[in-house]
Amino acid sequence: MASLAKFLVVTLLAVSLLPSPATAQLSANFYSTSCPNLLTIVRNAMTQAVNNEARMAASILRLFFHDCFVNGCDASILLDDTATLTGEKNAGPNRNSARGFQVIDTIKTRVDAACNATVSCADILALAARDGVVLVPKHLSLHRDKQLGGQTWTVPLGRRDARTASQSAANSQIPGPSSSLATLVNMFSNKGLSARDMTVLSGAHTIGQARCTTFRQRIYNDTNINAAFATTRRRNCPSTGGDGNLAPIDSTPARFDNSYYRDLVARRGLFHSDQELFNGGSQDAAVTGYSNNGASFLRDFAAAMVRLGNLSPLTGRNGEVRRNCRRIN
Numbered sequence: 001m002a003s004l005a006k007f008l009v010v011t012l013l014a015v016s017l018l019p020s021p022a023t024a025q026l027s028a029n030f031y032s033t034s035c036p037n038l039l040t041i042v043r044n045a046m047t048q049a050v051n052n053e054a055r056m057a058a059s060i061l062r063l064f065f066h067d068c069f070v071n072g073c074d075a076s077i078l079l080d081d082t083a084t085l086t087g088e089k090n091a092g093p094n095r096n097s098a099r100g101f102q103v104i105d106t107i108k109t110r111v112d113a114a115c116n117a118t119v120s121c122a123d124i125l126a127l128a129a130r131d132g133v134v135l136v137p138k139h140l141s142l143h144r145d146k147q148l149g150g151q152t153w154t155v156p157l158g159r160r161d162a163r164t165a166s167q168s169a170a171n172s173q174i175p176g177p178s179s180s181l182a183t184l185v186n187m188f189s190n191k192g193l194s195a196r197d198m199t200v201l202s203g204a205h206t207i208g209q210a211r212c213t214t215f216r217q218r219i220y221n222d223t224n225i226n227a228a229f230a231t232t233r234r235r236n237c238p239s240t241g242g243d244g245n246l247a248p249i250d251s252t253p254a255r256f257d258n259s260y261y262r263d264l265v266a267r268r269g270l271f272h273s274d275q276e277l278f279n280g281g282s283q284d285a286a287v288t289g290y291s292n293n294g295a296s297f298l299r300d301f302a303a304a305m306v307r308l309g310n311l312s313p314l315t316g317r318n319g320e321v322r323r324n325c326r327r328i329n
């Protein structure tokens, strides 16, 4: 009996000391001796990329989301199609839409010039996504000082790169713009993320652009839409044709702020899926809360980005550190 009790105590202690599988071994200082300049290299490259094209902050943030939602944050989205590998770039949610791959290539080249074959593409993408957000100002008054503008968070590191990709999982597990609230909640729940995480991560739509084809149905047929907003958006998105014409997703696409939620409260959400977050359902209170308190949005967004980045990383000896982010070694 005594030995059984001792066994139980030791076992429970050992189990309680194990990191949870979702966060196994990631740590902010993972490369602090093997690649001490990593954070500076990524930040400088992202600064150049965003100065060159402001939208790149949004495009890289979305790449990270689409990476993490398909078999975890393992750089699977970066793999090009080959004769033997069907990648994720041509899955419905990514084709003609996912962008920023050249920026990741540039960063990888610079990182490898300093620390050859050390840093994974998955970690580079996680850092670049964070840096993009940092480089977009929170307020108009900070436009002149982009370096200090945006929300930041510490990125846990130590992910490794996948040797596989899944186009079918990209097609079935990334939510689309016609999704209902129930579908959105369910798709995030399938990843271990809460409805609240879904609502706060959707606040990423405070930056970036969308193609007419993703919001046409909403602006012509949805009834829970501000009429003046629908009229404005129809001007550059005809009922047929113009599929690739772009519109900003929220009213202030150059600021990482809570305008996305203020727009939802005004029934000016661009996607049907966006407006589902404020349409009489479970997320109305969260949306109203963020619309009234921009600081709470920024804080909760940062915390939720860490949870997104913790999805099923490959660690230890699993996966590999790719030499070229577009191909397995």
Ligand code: HEM
Pocket: 055, 057, 058, 059, 060, 061, 062, 065, 096, 097, 098, 099, 175, 176, 177, 178, 179, 184, 198, 201, 202, 204, 205, 207, 208, 209, 210, 211, 212, 214, 271, 273
């Ligand atoms: C909740 C479910 C979500 C749906 C249904 C959704 C859907 C979409 C769609 C349809 C687009 C436009 C794509 C195009 O026109 O090519 C888009 C853009 C974007 N999404 Fe989402 N999204 C969701 C969640 C997220 C999350 C969680 C993030 C990041 C944390 C994110 C970040 C972005 C960004 C930044 C853009 C703009 C990209 C650019 O300008 O290149 N989205 N999203």
Ligand SMILES: *[C@@H]1O[C@H](CO)[C@@H](O)[C@H](O)[C@H]1NC(C)=O
Pocket: 116, 117
């Ligand atoms: C970088 O690492 C790869 C893989 O280990 C190796 O093949 C290559 O020779 C290295 N390049 C340099 C410049 O050290």
Ligand SMILES: *[C@@H]1O[C@H](CO)[C@@H](O)[C@H](O)[C@H]1NC(C)=O
Pocket: 216, 217, 220, 221, 239
């Ligand atoms: C709007 O709905 C009508 C009736 O269901 C449909 O015929 C039409 O194609 C839809 N328009 C758009 C732009 O989706």
